[in-house]
Amino acid sequence: xxxxxxxxxxxxxxxxxxxxxxxxxTRRKLRGLRLDDxxxxxxxxxxxxxxxxLLFGWLTGMQSSVAFVVVNFVLFLxxxxxxxxxxxRREEIKDRIIAVLLASAGTILISALLFVVIYxxxxxxxxxxxxxxxxxxxxxxxxxxxxxxxxxxxxVVGTLIQITIALAIxxxxxxxxxxxxxxxxxxxxxxxxxxxxxxxxxxxxxxxxFVLSAFIRTGIVPRSGFAASLAITVMMLPIxxxxxxVVLRLVANNLREASLALGASKWxxxxxxxxxxxxxxxxxxxxxxxxxGIGETSPVLLTSGISAVMNFNPFAGPMxxxxxxxxxxxxxxxxxxxxxxxxxxxxxxxxxxxxFVLARTFGGKAPGNLSKSAQRAVHRQSLADEARIEAAMASxxxxxxxxxxxxxxxxxxxxxAAPTKRNQKK
Amino acid sequence: xxSRAPQTSLRDPNTADxxxxxxxxxxxxxxxxxxxxIWIARGGGIVTLSIMVAVGLFLxxxxxxxxxxxxxxxxxxxxxxxxxxxxGIAAVLFGTxxxxxxxxxxxxxxxxxxxxxxxxLLPERIRGFAISLVDLMAAVPxxxxxxxxxxxxxxxxxxxxLWVSQTFSWIPFLAVTDKSGNPLTDPSAFTSSAVIAGVVVxxxxxxxxxxxxxxxxxxxxxxxxxxxxxxxxTRWGMIRAVVLPFGRGGIIGGTMLGxxxxxxxxxxxxxxxxxIFEINPQILKSGTNSVSxxxxxxxxxxxxxxxxxxxxxxxxxxxxxxxxxxxxxSIVARSxxxxxxx
Numbered sequence: 001x002x003x004x005x006x007x008x009x010x011x012x013x014x015x016x017x018x019x020x021x022x023x024x025x026t027r028r029k030l031r032g033l034r035l036d037d038x039x040x041x042x043x044x045x046x047x048x049x050x051x052x053x054l055l056f057g058w059l060t061g062m063q064s065s066v067a068f069v070v071v072n073f074v075l076f077l078x079x080x081x082x083x084x085x086x087x088x089r090r091e092e093i094k095d096r097i098i099a100v101l102l103a104s105a106g107t108i109l110i111s112a113l114l115f116v117v118i119y120x121x122x123x124x125x126x127x128x129x130x131x132x133x134x135x136x137x138x139x140x141x142x143x144x145x146x147x148x149x150x151x152x153x154x155x156v157v158g159t160l161i162q163i164t165i166a167l168a169i170x171x172x173x174x175x176x177x178x179x180x181x182x183x184x185x186x187x188x189x190x191x192x193x194x195x196x197x198x199x200x201x202x203x204x205x206x207x208x209x210f211v212l213s214a215f216i217r218t219g220i221v222p223r224s225g226f227a228a229s230l231a232i233t234v235m236m237l238p239i240x241x242x243x244x245x246v247v248l249r250l251v252a253n254n255l256r257e258a259s260l261a262l263g264a265s266k267w268x269x270x271x272x273x274x275x276x277x278x279x280x281x282x283x284x285x286x287x288x289x290x291x292x293g294i295g296e297t298s299p300v301l302l303t304s305g306i307s308a309v310m311n312f313n314p315f316a317g318p319m320x321x322x323x324x325x326x327x328x329x330x331x332x333x334x335x336x337x338x339x340x341x342x343x344x345x346x347x348x349x350x351x352x353x354x355x356f357v358l359a360r361t362f363g364g365k366a367p368g369n370l371s372k373s374a375q376r377a378v379h380r381q382s383l384a385d386e387a388r389i390e391a392a393m394a395s396x397x398x399x400x401x402x403x404x405x406x407x408x409x410x411x412x413x414x415x416x417a418a419p420t421k422r423n424q425k426k
Numbered sequence: 427x428x429s430r431a432p433q434t435s436l437r438d439p440n441t442a443d444x445x446x447x448x449x450x451x452x453x454x455x456x457x458x459x460x461x462x463x464i465w466i467a468r469g470g471g472i473v474t475l476s477i478m479v480a481v482g483l484f485l486x487x488x489x490x491x492x493x494x495x496x497x498x499x500x501x502x503x504x505x506x507x508x509x510x511x512x513x514g515i516a517a518v519l520f521g522t523x524x525x526x527x528x529x530x531x532x533x534x535x536x537x538x539x540x541x542x543x544x545x546x547l548l549p550e551r552i553r554g555f556a557i558s559l560v561d562l563m564a565a566v567p568x569x570x571x572x573x574x575x576x577x578x579x580x581x582x583x584x585x586x587x588l589w590v591s592q593t594f595s596w597i598p599f600l601a602v603t604d605k606s607g608n609p610l611t612d613p614s615a616f617t618s619s620a621v622i623a624g625v626v627v628x629x630x631x632x633x634x635x636x637x638x639x640x641x642x643x644x645x646x647x648x649x650x651x652x653x654x655x656x657x658x659x660t661r662w663g664m665i666r667a668v669v670l671p672f673g674r675g676g677i678i679g680g681t682m683l684g685x686x687x688x689x690x691x692x693x694x695x696x697x698x699x700x701x702i703f704e705i706n707p708q709i710l711k712s713g714t715n716s717v718s719x720x721x722x723x724x725x726x727x728x729x730x731x732x733x734x735x736x737x738x739x740x741x742x743x744x745x746x747x748x749x750x751x752x753x754x755x756s757i758v759a760r761s762x763x764x765x766x767x768x
Contacts, residue, residue, distance in 0.1 A: 064585055064586070064589070066582070066585070066586055067586075067589075091659075091660050091662075091663060092660055094660070094662055095660035095661055095662040095663065098662040098665075099547060099661070099662070101539060102539045102540075102542050102543040102547060103543060103547070104539070105535060105536050105538070105539020105540050105543065106539060106540045106543040106544070106556070108536060109536050109540050109560070109563075109632055109636075110556075110559055112629055113559060113562070113563045113566070115574075116566065116570065116571060116574045116629075117566070119574055119578055120570055120573065120574065123577075172470075173470055173473060173474060174474075176466065176467055176469075176470030176471075177467075177470045177471050177473075177474040179467050179470070180467035180468055180470050180471040181471070183467065184464055184467050184468060184471075188468070188471070189471060191475075192471045192474060192475050195475055195478050195479065196474060196478065197751070197752075197755060198478070198748055198751070198752065199478045199481070200751065201686055201690075201744065201747040201748045201750070201751035201752075202481065202690075202744055202747075203689070203690030203691075203692065203718055203740070203743055203744065203747060204690070204692060205690070205692040205718040205721050205722060205740070206485070206690075206718075206721075206740040206741075206743065206744050207481070208721075208725075209485075209721055209725065209736060209737060209740050210481050210484060210485060212725060212733075213484070213488055213733050213737060214480075214484050217730075217733065234477065234481060237474065237477065238478070241474065265456075265457055265459060265460050266456065266460045266463060266464070267459055267460055267462070267463030270463065288565065291565040292565070294567070295565075295566070295567025295568065295569065295570075296567075297567070297568065297569045297692070297693040298692040298693050298696075298718070298721075298722055301693075301722060301725075302721075302722070302725050323567050323569040323693070326569050326570075326573065327569055327572075327693060327697070330573060330576065330577075330697070338577075341573065342573070345569065345570050345573050348567060348569075348570065349566065349567070349570055352565050352566065352567060353562075355565070356561075356562050356565050360558060
């Protein structure tokens with residue numbers, strides 16, 4: 001170092017602690033924007049906006065606001081390219097422009113999503129403001145009645161009944177099948193997996209058409225909520241199977257092998273090791289499948305049909321669901337009906353949002369990563385196991401070993417979630 | 427053997443090694459509980475399989491009547507009048523494909539850009555949030571997208587359609603003309619067009635495509651990415667030289683999965699389009715159709731022949747999406763090395 005405060009040459013020395021901080025310069029920032037970059041962007045924005053404004057207001061007579069945005073965007077890219085070219089080489093200019101393009105794609109997508117959500121919620125306000133919207137059915141309300149009459153309770157009930165029946169079939173069947181694909185295996189399992197994958201391609205309306213012509217037209221099941229549940233099941237089952245299959249595949253094989261090596265039977269391994277490890281992922285799979293099932297309109301249209309009255313019986317009479325009610329409301333030209341349609345859509349959207357948040361809260365963790373409370377539960381379980389084993393050893397007459405760390409560790413690894421052992425130690 | 431000197435030696439493969447017993451057969455003797463478990467699991471698989479095979483078989487059998495009465499005309503006829511014994515899916519299939527292709531033109535750039543943005547540019551802390559937002563978009567019901575398309579997008583896209591049709595009228599499919607070829611300028615000629623339906627469906631399939639592409643990009647080996655950067659490449663240079671070639675399977679597969687979903691979309695399309703039964707190559711002009719919208723439109727009035735005809739249309743749609751999905755997933759799987767090594 002030229003600026004070294006020790007003029008001695010040819011000798012190593014220990015730096016004294018007092019002058020050490022002064023010798024180290026501050027850490028260089030390797031990421032993020034430099035002030036130059038910010039100015040580049042601000043400058044490009046300003047010049048492109050002004051130019052567009054000139055073009056639209058003064059030089060030509062263009063009016064459309066969409067055209068304004070498009071022209072502004074193109075001019076921004078040009079201006080940004082020119083400004084960066086002042087100091088950078090071609091590769092860097094390309095890099096900057098592409099970064100802007102990628103960021104624009106993301107922004108467009110996210111704003112489209114937010115816009116769809118906010119637009120629906122916003123226009124739904126009108127109907128949602130009336131409490132009767134959630135307590136009455138449309139039985140008494142005609143198309144010309146104000147929003148203070150009539151509501152969507154029958155559609156809410158219909159949706160809940162239909163999705164419950166569909167889930168009652170889908171969850172056991174879907175997870176059993178996924179367990180079969182992963183834990184039993186074999187040629188037949190591969191074949192089932194192929195077919196299940198193929199069925200994810202089945203358009204939902206074709207599922208509805210199948211139930212319509214196989215069950216309803218043949219007289220096995222009348223047009224009813226149950227028929228709609230069947231159609232939703234046919235649509236949801238492959239989705240749930242595929243998602244659960246992926247989750248189960250992520251369970252580390254050495255967990256299974258450890259369990260089998262300790263002498264556990266196959267079903268105990270599945271029940272006590274594989275399924276608990278994959279629990280959060282399975283919950284996510286089911287909830288996301290439910291969100292898809294709840295939002296399906298066309299199968300319910302074909303198999304249950306539109307009704308304005310409350311129907312608690314899934315086996316007789318048409319039973320409407322929320323999305324179908326939206327569809328039915330907005331077919332009418334009456335503004336109150338359209339407002340009801342948006343109110344129903346907002347309700348449906350909130351329901352889906354809740355399901356989505358639930359899926360993210362409960363699940364979404366990698367297999368074996370447990371929450372704090374689950375870790376504590378595993379810890380308690382292993383302590384109980386230890387006590388049980390020691391009691392068994394004491395009663396069988398062998399010398400009870402003093403409580404040692406080795407015992408704790410070995411019992412902990414026997415308990416249902418071996419990978420959490422590391423987490424507990426933290 | 428005991429007399430042999432204590433040295434390691436290669437065994438002579440020619441001398442028979444009688445001392446070694448033959449390999450033991452490791453037969454798994456499952457307990458009763460295990461057998462029960464395996465049979466329950468297999469039973470689940472069998473039930474699932476039979477449901478799905480039943481759907482396929484039933485569609486196929488019921489569609490036979492329609493295929494039998496129309497033969498190959500089923501694919502070339504545009505009219506849909508089962509009551510007169512004359513129907514075909516040329517027009518609806520054309521509409522379906524048009525809408526799906528428009529959807530892809532909207533969705534692929536958005537999905538590609540967003541997935542690259544999420545996997546390469548966004549800092550770690552925002553990444554998870556962005557992924558959640560895109561996943562959330564996949565969960566928004568299609569009827570809500572349809573609602574947005576009808577009540578918001580339609581009114582706002584018509585001026586643009588009008589301008590495009592006038593400026594680019596020399597491109598055949600962008601022109602909007604009446605039967606004798608005169609350009610139309612009335613806004614009502616631009617409502618309920620394939621473009622509006624296509625844009626809405628496009629937004630609906632972006633999340634599917636984004637998640638497949640992002641997954642593929644995120645599996646790019648870190649060493650090669652860092653290698654490119656260490657050689658002085660810019661971020662875009664690195665993306666072009668490393669990430670895009672590695673993610674090519676994901677890009678193609680994601681695009682095709684999106685195409686499969688776009689082809690099968692029903693309710694949003696049904697809400698937006700005004701159904702016609704002729705081939706309309708002018709995508710900005712009002713009037714188009716799709717197979718699933720046709721089913722939703724005609725299921726109520728259908729006689730047995732009519733239902734069989736709808737089944738046949740549904741079967742054709744299903745077969746198309748099936749082929750697309752299978753090739754997509756095989757492309758994705760082939761590009762992902764080690765996925766089957768479990």
